Amino acid sequence: MTEAMKGKTAIVTGGSRGIGFAAATALHAAGANVVLTSRSQDDAVHAASALGERALGMGAHVADQAAARACVDEAMRTYGSVDVLVNNAGTNAAHGPVLQQDYARFAKTMDVNLWAPILWSSLVVDAWMGQHGGSIVNTASIGGYSVSHGIGVYNVSKAALIHLTKQLAIELGPAVRVNAVAPGVVRTKLAEALWSEHEEALNSKTPLRRIGEPQDVSSAIMFLASNESSWITGETLVVDGGQVIDAGPPPERGLVPRASGAAANG
Template sequence: MAGLDLTGRTAIVTGASRGIGLAVAKAIAAAGGNVVLTSRSQESADAAAAEVGGTAIGIAAHAVDEEAARRCVDVTLDRFGSLDILVNNAGTNPSYGPIIDQDHARFAKTFDVNLWAPVLWTGLVTKAWMGEHGGAVVNTASIGGMAFEANIGLYNASKSALIHVTKQLALELSPKVRVNAVAPGVVRTKLAEALWKEHEQAVSASAALGRIGEPEDIASAVAFLVSDAASWITGETMVIDGGQLLGDALPFRQGAQLGV
């Protein structure tokens, strides 16, 4: 599909040193785009950019550091001359347990990184380029923002808020800037290790498609959403979870095998 060609376009991907962010950067580069990868350290940003290759560059910028974010936007425009795509991928989850047992520091860090950072970066790129020239923003949310789970309620609340903000921004920045989100299920990343590492077989078996996600599964969807193939899509949250949000698939499979 010609609409998936990103040649001549430039993207910033936050939190791109590994996992979903790195896979997204590779997918955008493979479609012809220039990519700027951010990470908290310059060393990890450079290593990720080297892995992507081509014109990719790495910039040290903690997601909630406004000065570093401004510098990243400026460097991107100086280097490539445009800033057409923003993928707000940086995320964190320092809290575990019931919400009322969390302290303010964990609450603030969770919402700063998972919600304020996408607002910050989207505002910067809109004012610097996209507001006049157009562009596409994708936020990395989670199916956790659409459901309820024990012990990660604060994280899920931040992702639920991000889904809401995605829709709000889609309206506020229309018609020049499209704003969408992806909601991954359990994906093979370091951030999500607690959800799959010790019981991957059970998690995979319960999903309709029989496996946990890979970063590339999410990256393909993001590359679509920022391309012209998705030019009439905004304010949407694309669930990419192998059917996990549907519930446990095992009873349905067993029923089919028994001819029920």
Template structure:
């Protein structure tokens, strides 16, 4: 595990009960941050926090992990989680807008408008809600603020079957750049665009045909949550202090590897 220096810093990670958010919370805490991770369910959040705490026990310099319930589209939950983080640690430095969903499969024109609205509520409105709450709670007060939005390579290309999801991630990519303009210099805002990563959300994309998906990428494998966590930690850390409004594609070369094959 590559660690960065988050000693004395506080991070909120939405959707940290499993997958990419869980790996990110683990790495940030291993790197010294006090991490507040969320789930829709208190027990799932607490279980994830307890599991990471056990994993990091004895690691010199590790921070703490706290699990809190909070639906990503609930402004009250966002305010409560961010306020709790500041009440307990005195500061807020990092927000990782990770929670996302993809319930809409098939051609865009076939989708129920309510489902389209749901995708955008979670994947686009959600990050604006948590950004607002984090700023209100004091993100960037010490000019160390960093927001990392988890987008997708689907934001950068066309794919059959998940067009609504990809449009929502394209919107989040645009918001990343807009927020970088609005929030500097106190807060840097960047995004990560993962390719196919081994998580529950993306099972339909890899579970039955992992070898074929892996073969389409120059690096010959699908991603693991830790691959994305490394990129998030870099963009959230002081190591990237002159980077804002940028996007980091972390896809094993999937985008460049599949065209024309």
């Protein structure tokens, strides 16, 4: 997809590291101007400088309406359009059983993981996409399709984001396409507690026998952001190496059933 994004501008929230930085890198390599955000201005500027020309880093708490508006306004002033929005910033502030969370931790998780995508989407639609079209990609999680101990509020927020993706697709079509990716466990700081001491066990349950890398997810984001997916909207693409299947260890050699007759060729 070399130069597939030439002349377009993309905003990536939470773009200074992990999946966000990988997505910003892929979009930039495809020719896009990229505005990436981070809570830390220094981190945002450092990440943008690593990309070079056509990249701008801005510090902004993703749920801060004034900061979000300033980022979108600056993107418009600097590059003249916002054609792609990647709602990537996320948090898991509410650890433990759902009923043991206080309102502050619940609200922080929902503000970042659910409200912020609504906020940023509304701003880019008003600023450009509503009249000129564009593509929005949300970073959800396979947690939005399952339940697990310890991250219940996070999973609820991602389930809601998957539903929000469908809702926005019908509200913003045909001018704007809205899709999402649902990563499994990826080698990022946010997910470190899930893999740092459990990588071998995770690999054994994953059909592709490895956890994800940020580039695995950024490739999917790039596909959904580009015209290669021009007839796809309201969908969530699972990118997890098969983790959600939980296949378990491979069978012993010789125990895999073999097809025969017509079925073997069909």
